[in-house]
Amino acid sequence: MAKAVYPGTFDPITFGHIDLLKRAAKIFDHVIVAVAHNSTKNPLFTMEERVILARKTLKNHHNISVIGFDNLLVDFTKEHDADVILRGLRAVSDFEYEFQLAGMNRNLAPDIETIFFTTAEQYAYLSSSLVKEVARLGGNISNFVPKQVIAEMNLKLG
Ligand code: ADP
Secondary structure, eight states, X not given: OOEEEEEEOOTTOOHHHHHHHHHHHHHSSEEEEEEEOOGGGOXXXXXXXXXXXXXXXXXXXXXXXXXXXXXXXXXXXXXXXXXXXXXXXXXXXHHHHHHHHHHHHHHHOTTOEEEEEEOOGGGTTOOXXXXXXXXXXXXXXXXXXXXXXXXXXXXXXX
């Protein structure tokens, strides 16, 4: 049993992320959701807002915590005494980028292992960016994100 870091932008957290986390929380002693500052992605929510939303959503899971970060992922992982990085794979299109990222992280920190979880098939098409697009155009996002997230998205998008 080990401690794992699940990094991402989480702009916002979706049922796809949550499903993966619930499965990971059964396997690892502790899972840290590491919310990347990621200003290059021009997120809808600030890092602090994304952290709060993820915390509200995951508050009933005793072995999952949520922390924001703005440094190198492998440094963050070591600072928190974790030895595993978790990532999700939805489709073949995710693979190339994830493969590069895992290779780079192994090069930077050979003791940290990246482990992939495949998506639950009902969330294979689900991404934070699509949810934002649907919400911006007034579509119903209740099948994709928790209630707390819908309320905050409505506030943000007017
Ligand atoms: P990033 O900007 O780092 O890709 P995301 O917040 O979009 O951050 O995603 C974080 C991780 O969760 C990534 O590994 C991504 O592939 C995975 N992920 C996102 N959506 C899903 C989903 N619906 N099912 C499984 N994994 C997912």
